[in-house]
Amino acid sequence: MSTVESRPLIGEGISRVDGPRKVTGAAPYPMDFSVPGQAYGTLVQSTIAAGRIVRMHTDEAAHSPGVVTVLTHENALEVGTGPASVLGASPPAPLRNDRIVHHGQHIAFVVAETPEQATAAARLVRADYEAAEPLLDLQDPRAEHLHDPWGMDHSRGDAAAALESAEVTLHSTYLTADNTNNPLGLFATLAVWDGDTLTVHDTSQWPSMVRASLAMAFGIPESSVRVLVPYVGGGFGAGLRAWPHVILTAMAARMTKRPVKLVLTRPQMFTSIGHRPSGVQWLSVGIRRDGELVALDHRSLSSLSMEDNDFEPFSSGTAFAYQCPNVITRDEQAKLNIAVPTSMRAPAEAQGNFALESALDELSYTLGIDPVELRLRNHTDVDPRNGLPWSGKAILECYEIGARRFGWSDRNPEPRSMRDGNWLVGYGMASAMFPYFAQPCMAEATVNRDGSAFVRSAATDIGTGTYTVMAQLSAEELGLPLEKVRFDLGDSDMPDSMMAGGSGLTGALGNAVHDACRRLVRSFVDLVRDDADSPLMGISPHDVECSDGRIHLMGCPDRGESYVDILARHGTPQLSATGSSTPPDAKEIGLSLAGAYGAKFVEVRVDPDLGLVRVARVVSAIDGGRILNEKTARSQIIGGTVGGIGMALLEDTVTDPRTGRIANGTFADYLVAVNADVPELDVVFVGEPDRGTPTGTKGVGEVGLVGIAPAITNAVYHATGKRIRSLPITLDTLL
Amino acid sequence: MRDVASERDVDSRSTVNERVVTLDVNGRTYTLRLDTRVTLLDALRDRLGLVGTKKGCDQGACGACTVHLDGRRVLSCLTLAAQAEGREITTIEGLTGADGPHPVQRAFMEHDGFQCGFCTPGQIMSAVALMAEGRAGSDEEIREYMSGNICRCGAYPNIVAAIRAVASGGGHDAHL
Numbered sequence: 006m007s008t009v010e011s012r013p014l015i016g017e018g019i020s021r022v023d024g025p026r027k028v029t030g031a032a033p034y035p036m037d038f039s040v041p042g043q044a045y046g047t048l049v050q051s052t053i054a055a056g057r058i059v060r061m062h063t064d065e066a067a068h069s070p071g072v073v074t075v076l077t078h079e080n081a082l083e084v085g086t087g088p089a090s091v092l093g094a095s096p097p098a099p100l101r102n103d104r105i106v107h108h109g110q111h112i113a114f115v116v117a118e119t120p121e122q123a124t125a126a127a128r129l130v131r132a133d134y135e136a137a138e139p140l141l142d143l144q145d146p147r148a149e150h151l152h153d154p155w156g157m158d159h160s161r162g163d164a165a166a167a168l169e170s171a172e173v174t175l176h177s178t179y180l181t182a183d184n185t186n187n188p189l190g191l192f193a194t195l196a197v198w199d200g201d202t203l204t205v206h207d208t209s210q211w212p213s214m215v216r217a218s219l220a221m222a223f224g225i226p227e228s229s230v231r232v233l234v235p236y237v238g239g240g241f242g243a244g245l246r247a248w249p250h251v252i253l254t255a256m257a258a259r260m261t262k263r264p265v266k267l268v269l270t271r272p273q274m275f276t277s278i279g280h281r282p283s284g285v286q287w288l289s290v291g292i293r294r295d296g297e298l299v300a301l302d303h304r305s306l307s308s309l310s311m312e313d314n315d316f317e318p319f320s321s322g323t324a325f326a327y328q329c330p331n332v333i334t335r336d337e338q339a340k341l342n343i344a345v346p347t348s349m350r351a352p353a354e355a356q357g358n359f360a361l362e363s364a365l366d367e368l369s370y371t372l373g374i375d376p377v378e379l380r381l382r383n384h385t386d387v388d389p390r391n392g393l394p395w396s397g398k399a400i401l402e403c404y405e406i407g408a409r410r411f412g413w414s415d416r417n418p419e420p421r422s423m424r425d426g427n428w429l430v431g432y433g434m435a436s437a438m439f440p441y442f443a444q445p446c447m448a449e450a451t452v453n454r455d456g457s458a459f460v461r462s463a464a465t466d467i468g469t470g471t472y473t474v475m476a477q478l479s480a481e482e483l484g485l486p487l488e489k490v491r492f493d494l495g496d497s498d499m500p501d502s503m504m505a506g507g508s509g510l511t512g513a514l515g516n517a518v519h520d521a522c523r524r525l526v527r528s529f530v531d532l533v534r535d536d537a538d539s540p541l542m543g544i545s546p547h548d549v550e551c552s553d554g555r556i557h558l559m560g561c562p563d564r565g566e567s568y569v570d571i572l573a574r575h576g577t578p579q580l581s582a583t584g585s586s587t588p589p590d591a592k593e594i595g596l597s598l599a600g601a602y603g604a605k606f607v608e609v610r611v612d613p614d615l616g617l618v619r620v621a622r623v624v625s626a627i628d629g630g631r632i633l634n635e636k637t638a639r640s641q642i643i644g645g646t647v648g649g650i651g652m653a654l655l656e657d658t659v660t661d662p663r664t665g666r667i668a669n670g671t672f673a674d675y676l677v678a679v680n681a682d683v684p685e686l687d688v689v690f691v692g693e694p695d696r697g698t699p700t701g702t703k704g705v706g707e708v709g710l711v712g713i714a715p716a717i718t719n720a721v722y723h724a725t726g727k728r729i730r731s732l733p734i735t736l737d738t739l740l
Numbered sequence: 741m742r743d744v745a746s747e748r749d750v751d752s753r754s755t756v757n758e759r760v761v762t763l764d765v766n767g768r769t770y771t772l773r774l775d776t777r778v779t780l781l782d783a784l785r786d787r788l789g790l791v792g793t794k795k796g797c798d799q800g801a802c803g804a805c806t807v808h809l810d811g812r813r814v815l816s817c818l819t820l821a822a823q824a825e826g827r828e829i830t831t832i833e834g835l836t837g838a839d840g841p842h843p844v845q846r847a848f849m850e851h852d853g854f855q856c857g858f859c860t861p862g863q864i865m866s867a868v869a870l871m872a873e874g875r876a877g878s879d880e881e882i883r884e885y886m887s888g889n890i891c892r893c894g895a896y897p898n899i900v901a902a903i904r905a906v907a908s909g910g911g912h913d914a915h916l
């Protein structure tokens with residue numbers, strides 16, 4: 006069979022296999038499903054941020070036209086809490102009690118015959134509250150803090166002493182705003198009970214987890230729950246958990262004995278499905294005059310809700326980003342009366358990297374060393390936490406090729422030295438990485454009598470191209486043309502998959518697909534082991550490879566036969582095999598598992614009179630290991646870049662400091678990058694297949710975003726001489 | 741011509757403020773009894789089952805619900821169904837012709853002008869109208885006049901490339 010080494014680094018950029026459905030409007034998203042007899046749900050949310058409900062007034066709503074029921078904590082079904090996951094405990098169950106912990110908390114659920122009736126009736130639900138003073142300020146000393154909530158704090162050497170004696174030091178504070186994931190597809194849930202079995206269409210990036218949560222909530226076996234999500238209208242992390250509204254919709258369907266459909270409104274998307282938490286970071290750097298880092302002390306405090314978890318170790322990347330003997334990283338979370346934060350594209354690393362890469366840029370000016378050169382001097386080929394070599398880290402190539410494509414050498418190092426008419430021109434750069442992440446994953450591969458293959462796993466394609474790249478990979482493994490292979494996903498009845506998150510799915514699922522396909526080929530070879538009519542008789546499964554729909558002796562295409570012939574002769578309609586992957590153990594393979602790396606180069610234009618910042622050009626040089634499909638991988642990088650532009654220049658979820666209400670919870674008020682904000686983006690993939698896993702891929706969903714914000718603020722400094730340490734950049738700071 | 745969906749809808753829902761609305765969608769005529777509050781978007785999606793048109797905000801701020809009314813792009817979430825009476829409505833489902841996908845649909849596939857695909861029907865309806873408006877003369881112009889359509893996946897450069905390819909393509913593709 007083919008091996009990693011024999012494959013090209015960059016796979017063919019074929020167009021998405023789901024493209025025809027997406028451009029014709031035929032791809033069904035969760036909100037597009039309906040069933041006969043369904044009723045429509047609408048959420049009612051709290052208008053205070055802390056306290057308790059004294060009384061709910063639901064009579065008027067209950068008697069409003071078309072209303073089926075109004076659920077509150079007084080009449081809701083008691084449900085169990087779902088399982089903990091790698092992202093922490095399950096979100097709290099809905100409508101448990103009278104306690105209010107954030108503005109926009111679900112306090113009632115109205116079910117009616119039509120969406121208009123449900124919406125109209127929801128406006129009639131009122132609550133009497135006993136309000137308490139909400140804790141809303143991240144630095145409020147009264148807030149309870151969680152220390153090292155993820156056990157990722159790191160310490161080596163003696164950072165304090167090294168800072169004390171360093172030739173040059175920098176002490177800076179960085180602020181990053183709350184951002185809201187805001188996938189374009191409104192999250193929707195349609196719950197249908199049939200006796201004690203439950204079928205749910207749900208906007209999720211992880212159907213297996215939603216299934217487990219619903220099973221635990223209603224005390225039924227997982228096999229009685231089916232979660233379907235063939236298409237997801239984006240997620241960026243928001244679909245990684247079984248949110249209270251999902252449980253609530255299923256609860257309403259159970260109680261009313263009707264299918265119930267809920268579609269969140271855009272304002273509800275700000276309070277119901279997580280957001281990137283705001284944070285403050287304190288970074289101290291000790292460095293020699295020749296640019297060698299001697300100490301890094303990185304601490305963070307980020308916002309957390311009262312009753313939930315969020316994985317957000319801001320400073321963790323600083324522990325292994327560069328060679329440095331003395332490092333300390335410390336993360337804390339402050340419990341506030343805010344809606345739950347959650348992973349948003351490049352969680353933690355987007356913020357932590359902003360601080361670190363801003364500081365290095367600042368030091369490059371202090372020391373008079375080119376920013377790229379400064380990073381080169383602190384490069385490490387081994388993981389400084391464990392001394393193991395990285396499974397793949399081509400960041401040096403990223404610097405070199407990125408700088409060349411960008412024309413970095415044309416940069417005049419002097420701030421405010423480059424102009425184009427009235428525009429101040431600035432060049433900035435930053436390193437980027439997103440750490441390795443994977444979970445166990447399974448896939449099943451089948452070859453049918455007609456020579457077609459069907460491969461499936463309960464994964465999702467959130468726009469990353471999973472349908473396409475997994476079909477490509479399966480076709481390659483089985484030696485079939487792509488048209489003969491169908492990859493299916495988005496159904497929890499399929500073999501369990503990991504989440505579409507943390508840039509982990511392509512690697513983990515790819516390795517499971519690889520395993521399933523190899524096992525399948527092996528079962529074909531086993532089938533003909535003693536078959537005198539087969540040219541493959543007696544051949545070891547290790548000595549075959551596949552091409553043109555045939556299994557044949559390695560290097561000898563004539564000695565073999567087709568899947569079709571084998572199945573026909575043996576009267577077998579199809580053969581299937583299940584494969585799996587588990588994250589490798591670094592110690593066992595002697596390699597520290599590397600995520601993706603990158604170098605980002607940005608040109609900005611700043612209008613000195615208006616403080617306006619325009620991104621003029623971006624070059625992203627990316628080490629994503631082996632790239633399965635250049636077209637979809639490039640799209641991941643440009644998508645991340647657009648997210649990074651938003652983070653740097655536009656995105657800021659504003660909470661009213663008195664009431665805790667989100668003040669800009671619409672697309673008219675919460676600004677995201679639009680077409681006119683985004684220039685031509687140059688993406689280049691470099692490096693080699695990763696050595697840590699069979700398929701050699703690394704995920705590229707997050708690395709596109711990382712480093713864009715600091716590259717922009719570093720370019721703004723170069724253009725204007727003004728150092729920005731708070732995101733997003735606002736016009737006033739540049740005037 | 742009346743549609744099966746309309747038969748069901750005319751009698752099944754009883755609410756306070758209703759009226760009978762006749763809609764001409766993709767060349768077919770549908771008669772519906774509708775709550776007067778129903779938007780064109782909800783009528784298309786919930787009553788006619790034409791779910792290709794998407795709802796991203798219901799507030800006129802994202803462009804996902806873009807359809808054509810008499811050949812011009814409108815936000816169907818800001819248009820009441822009743823307002824669309826007597827006008828020619830085209831949705832993404834009506835864009836594909838007898839000879840296959842519209843050139844803009846093909847260009848979006850070729851240039852990977854989408855990721856999750858949720859904004860795509862709206863982007864494509866906007867792009868087709870943009871060319872009819874004569875606003876696809878340069879990348880700058882395309883970016884500006886496509887800025888009412890949010891793509892949270894960030895496919896913008898590829899969307900521009902797709903539109904540019906069709907606008908400058910000549911021959912078959914230039915025929916809109």
Ligand code: FES
Nearest residue numbers: 798801802803817
């Ligand atoms: S749904 Fe109409 S503009 Fe967003």
Ligand code: FES
Nearest residue numbers: 855857891892893
């Ligand atoms: S493709 Fe996902 S919003 Fe545009």
